[in-house]
Amino acid sequence: MEIEDRILFLENGSPCIFFPVGKLADGGTCNFMTDECYENCPSCGVVHEHEIKALKYFKDNPIGEIVERIMKELSYFESTFLGWFSWGDCPPSLTEKIVEIVRRLNESGIIQNGFTRNKTLWEKIPCKNNLRFSLSVDTEKDANVSSNSKTVCFPDISRAEARVFFDGKMRARCSGYFCIHLDTNRTVEADCEQCYAGFNGCFSNGG
Ligand code: SF4
Numbered sequence: 001m002e003i004e005d006r007i008l009f010l011e012n013g014s015p016c017i018f019f020p021v022g023k024l025a026d027g028g029t030c031n032f033m034t035d036e037c038y039e040n041c042p043s044c045g046v047v048h049e050h051e052i053k054a055l056k057y058f059k060d061n062p063i064g065e066i067v068e069r070i071m072k073e074l075s076y077f078e079s080t081f082l083g084w085f086s087w088g089d090c091p092p093s094l095t096e097k098i099v100e101i102v103r104r105l106n107e108s109g110i111i112q113n114g115f116t117r118n119k120t121l122w123e124k125i126p127c128k129n130n131l132r133f134s135l136s137v138d139t140e141k142d143a144n145v146s147s148n149s150k151t152v153c154f155p156d157i158s159r160a161e162a163r164v165f166f167d168g169k170m171r172a173r174c175s176g177y178f179c180i181h182l183d184t185n186r187t188v189e190a191d192c193e194q195c196y197a198g199f200n201g202c203f204s205n206g207g
Contacts, residue, residue, distance in 0.1 A: 007054040008073045011086045012176075012191055015077045019055050019088025020047040029055060029088045032117035034138060040157045042176065043087040051088060058094055066097075067104045074110065081193045084114025084133070090121045099124045106131050113192045113202050115153060115162075127151065132202045134164060144168060151202050164202050172201035183207070 008015040021043045022028025058066060090098050095118060102112060102125055114133045116122055122135040127150045134153040137143050143154035147165035154163045164172040173180045179190040181200040195201035
Protein backbone atom coordinates (compact mmCIF):
# COMPACT_ATOMS: atom_id res chain seq x y z
CA MET A 1 0.00 0.00 0.00
CA GLU A 2 1.52 3.35 -1.04
CA ILE A 3 2.13 5.89 1.74
CA GLU A 4 -0.13 8.50 0.14
CA ASP A 5 -2.99 5.99 0.16
CA ARG A 6 -2.81 5.21 3.86
CA ILE A 7 -4.77 6.77 6.71
CA LEU A 8 -2.95 4.82 9.47
CA PHE A 9 0.65 5.49 10.48
CA LEU A 10 2.82 3.76 13.07
CA GLU A 11 3.59 5.06 16.54
CA ASN A 12 5.79 2.82 18.73
CA GLY A 13 5.08 0.06 16.23
CA SER A 14 1.27 0.34 16.44
CA PRO A 15 -1.06 1.64 13.68
CA CYS A 16 -2.60 4.95 14.73
CA ILE A 17 -4.73 7.79 13.49
CA PHE A 18 -3.13 11.24 13.37
CA PHE A 19 -5.31 14.24 12.57
CA PRO A 20 -4.10 17.79 11.85
CA VAL A 21 -3.41 19.76 15.03
CA GLY A 22 -4.59 23.31 15.63
CA LYS A 23 -7.79 25.33 15.73
CA LEU A 24 -10.75 24.35 13.52
CA ALA A 25 -10.60 27.76 11.84
CA ASP A 26 -7.04 26.96 10.71
CA GLY A 27 -7.96 23.51 9.34
CA GLY A 28 -7.02 21.71 12.57
CA THR A 29 -9.09 19.37 14.74
CA CYS A 30 -8.27 20.54 18.27
CA ASN A 31 -11.49 22.35 19.15
CA PHE A 32 -10.92 21.87 22.88
CA MET A 33 -7.21 22.58 23.09
CA THR A 34 -5.62 24.90 25.61
CA ASP A 35 -2.71 27.20 24.76
CA GLU A 36 -0.54 25.07 27.03
CA CYS A 37 -1.35 21.73 25.39
CA TYR A 38 -0.87 23.18 21.90
CA GLU A 39 2.49 24.71 22.83
CA ASN A 40 3.69 21.36 24.23
CA CYS A 41 2.11 19.04 21.65
CA PRO A 42 4.51 16.30 20.43
CA SER A 43 3.54 17.31 16.87
CA CYS A 44 5.38 20.64 17.51
CA GLY A 45 2.42 22.28 15.75
CA VAL A 46 3.48 20.80 12.39
CA VAL A 47 0.68 19.55 10.12
CA HIS A 48 1.54 16.81 7.61
CA GLU A 49 -0.11 16.17 4.28
CA HIS A 50 -1.19 12.64 5.28
CA GLU A 51 -3.06 14.05 8.32
CA ILE A 52 -5.01 16.47 6.12
CA LYS A 53 -5.83 13.60 3.76
CA ALA A 54 -6.94 11.35 6.65
CA LEU A 55 -9.28 14.05 7.98
CA LYS A 56 -10.74 14.65 4.51
CA TYR A 57 -11.21 10.90 4.07
CA PHE A 58 -13.18 10.70 7.33
CA LYS A 59 -15.33 13.69 6.32
CA ASP A 60 -16.04 12.56 2.76
CA ASN A 61 -16.79 8.86 3.16
CA PRO A 62 -19.57 6.80 4.73
CA ILE A 63 -18.98 4.90 7.99
CA GLY A 64 -19.02 1.43 6.39
CA GLU A 65 -16.32 2.37 3.90
CA ILE A 66 -14.09 3.93 6.57
CA VAL A 67 -14.38 0.83 8.76
CA GLU A 68 -13.55 -1.41 5.80
CA ARG A 69 -10.53 0.72 4.93
CA ILE A 70 -9.22 0.70 8.51
CA MET A 71 -9.62 -3.10 8.67
CA LYS A 72 -7.71 -3.41 5.38
CA GLU A 73 -4.87 -1.20 6.61
CA LEU A 74 -4.71 -3.07 9.94
CA SER A 75 -4.39 -6.31 8.04
CA TYR A 76 -1.57 -4.74 5.97
CA PHE A 77 0.22 -4.05 9.29
CA GLU A 78 -0.80 -7.53 10.55
CA SER A 79 -2.29 -5.81 13.60
CA THR A 80 -5.52 -5.97 15.58
CA PHE A 81 -4.69 -2.77 17.48
CA LEU A 82 -5.68 0.80 16.59
CA GLY A 83 -4.58 3.97 18.40
CA TRP A 84 -6.73 7.10 18.03
CA PHE A 85 -5.44 10.67 17.97
CA SER A 86 -1.75 10.22 18.62
CA TRP A 87 -2.15 13.89 17.93
CA GLY A 88 -5.03 15.95 16.67
CA ASP A 89 -8.51 15.27 18.03
CA CYS A 90 -12.07 14.42 17.07
CA PRO A 91 -13.72 17.65 15.88
CA PRO A 92 -17.35 18.08 17.06
CA SER A 93 -18.68 17.54 13.50
CA LEU A 94 -17.24 14.00 13.46
CA THR A 95 -18.20 12.93 16.98
CA GLU A 96 -21.20 10.73 16.07
CA LYS A 97 -19.43 9.23 13.06
CA ILE A 98 -16.34 8.30 15.06
CA VAL A 99 -18.41 6.82 17.92
CA GLU A 100 -20.03 4.50 15.37
CA ILE A 101 -16.71 3.64 13.67
CA VAL A 102 -15.19 2.78 17.06
CA ARG A 103 -18.25 0.66 17.91
CA ARG A 104 -18.03 -1.33 14.66
CA LEU A 105 -14.29 -1.87 15.01
CA ASN A 106 -14.86 -3.08 18.57
CA GLU A 107 -17.47 -5.55 17.27
CA SER A 108 -14.83 -6.81 14.84
CA GLY A 109 -12.43 -7.50 17.72
CA ILE A 110 -10.05 -4.56 17.22
CA ILE A 111 -8.30 -3.39 20.39
CA GLN A 112 -8.51 0.42 20.60
CA ASN A 113 -6.90 3.11 22.71
CA GLY A 114 -7.33 6.85 22.24
CA PHE A 115 -6.85 10.30 23.75
CA THR A 116 -9.29 13.16 23.36
CA ARG A 117 -10.38 16.49 24.77
CA ASN A 118 -13.80 16.01 23.16
CA LYS A 119 -15.84 15.17 26.26
CA THR A 120 -18.95 14.14 24.31
CA LEU A 121 -16.91 11.59 22.37
CA TRP A 122 -15.38 10.28 25.61
CA GLU A 123 -18.80 9.99 27.25
CA LYS A 124 -20.33 8.15 24.29
CA ILE A 125 -17.57 5.57 23.84
CA PRO A 126 -17.97 2.75 26.35
CA CYS A 127 -15.04 1.63 28.49
CA LYS A 128 -14.26 -2.05 27.93
CA ASN A 129 -11.21 -4.25 28.54
CA ASN A 130 -10.19 -3.81 24.88
CA LEU A 131 -11.54 -0.28 24.34
CA ARG A 132 -10.15 2.72 26.18
CA PHE A 133 -10.54 6.39 25.39
CA SER A 134 -8.88 8.74 27.87
CA LEU A 135 -10.24 12.23 28.40
CA SER A 136 -7.37 14.71 28.71
CA VAL A 137 -7.95 17.21 31.51
CA ASP A 138 -5.85 20.00 32.99
CA THR A 139 -5.40 19.10 36.65
CA GLU A 140 -4.58 15.92 38.52
CA LYS A 141 -7.59 16.52 40.77
CA ASP A 142 -9.97 16.63 37.77
CA ALA A 143 -8.39 13.45 36.40
CA ASN A 144 -8.92 11.68 39.68
CA VAL A 145 -12.55 12.66 40.22
CA SER A 146 -13.62 12.09 36.58
CA SER A 147 -12.11 8.62 36.33
CA ASN A 148 -14.92 6.60 37.88
CA SER A 149 -15.07 3.52 35.59
CA LYS A 150 -13.36 5.39 32.75
CA THR A 151 -9.83 6.41 31.87
CA VAL A 152 -8.74 10.01 32.24
CA CYS A 153 -5.35 11.50 31.54
CA PHE A 154 -3.60 14.50 33.02
CA PRO A 155 -0.71 15.56 30.79
CA ASP A 156 1.89 16.71 33.34
CA ILE A 157 3.76 19.03 31.01
CA SER A 158 6.45 19.95 33.57
CA ARG A 159 7.50 16.27 33.70
CA ALA A 160 6.71 15.48 30.04
CA GLU A 161 4.49 12.58 31.02
CA ALA A 162 0.83 11.63 30.99
CA ARG A 163 -0.64 10.57 34.30
CA VAL A 164 -3.30 7.97 33.57
CA PHE A 165 -6.19 7.48 35.99
CA PHE A 166 -8.81 4.76 36.15
CA ASP A 167 -11.43 4.26 38.84
CA GLY A 168 -10.17 7.09 41.04
CA LYS A 169 -6.54 5.95 41.10
CA MET A 170 -3.41 6.82 39.14
CA ARG A 171 -2.46 3.73 37.13
CA ALA A 172 0.49 4.85 35.02
CA ARG A 173 2.94 7.62 34.30
CA CYS A 174 3.68 7.41 30.60
CA SER A 175 6.11 9.56 28.61
CA GLY A 176 5.34 7.88 25.29
CA TYR A 177 8.85 6.37 25.49
CA PHE A 178 8.74 4.78 28.93
CA CYS A 179 5.79 3.86 31.04
CA ILE A 180 5.68 3.28 34.80
CA HIS A 181 2.87 0.85 35.62
CA LEU A 182 1.83 1.88 39.11
CA ASP A 183 -0.37 -1.20 39.67
CA THR A 184 2.72 -3.43 39.40
CA ASN A 185 5.43 -0.82 40.02
CA ARG A 186 7.29 -1.78 36.83
CA THR A 187 8.91 0.51 34.27
CA VAL A 188 8.57 -0.69 30.70
CA GLU A 189 8.91 0.69 27.20
CA ALA A 190 5.71 2.51 26.26
CA ASP A 191 3.80 0.00 24.16
CA CYS A 192 0.00 0.23 24.29
CA GLU A 193 -0.40 -3.34 23.01
CA GLN A 194 1.71 -4.62 25.90
CA CYS A 195 -0.35 -2.52 28.33
CA TYR A 196 -3.44 -4.23 26.93
CA ALA A 197 -1.82 -7.68 27.25
CA GLY A 198 -1.26 -7.10 30.98
CA PHE A 199 -4.27 -4.83 31.66
CA ASN A 200 -1.92 -2.06 32.72
CA GLY A 201 -1.76 1.69 32.08
CA CYS A 202 -4.71 2.93 30.03
CA PHE A 203 -6.01 -0.67 30.02
CA SER A 204 -5.96 -1.05 33.81
CA ASN A 205 -9.09 -2.82 34.98
CA GLY A 206 -8.84 -1.50 38.51
CA GLY A 207 -8.13 -3.16 41.79
S1 SF4 B 1 -0.01 3.88 29.63
FE1 SF4 B 1 0.30 2.16 28.22
S2 SF4 B 1 -1.61 2.11 27.02
FE2 SF4 B 1 -1.47 4.15 27.95
S3 SF4 B 1 -0.43 5.44 26.42
FE3 SF4 B 1 1.16 4.64 27.83
S4 SF4 B 1 1.91 2.80 26.77
FE4 SF4 B 1 -0.09 3.29 25.84
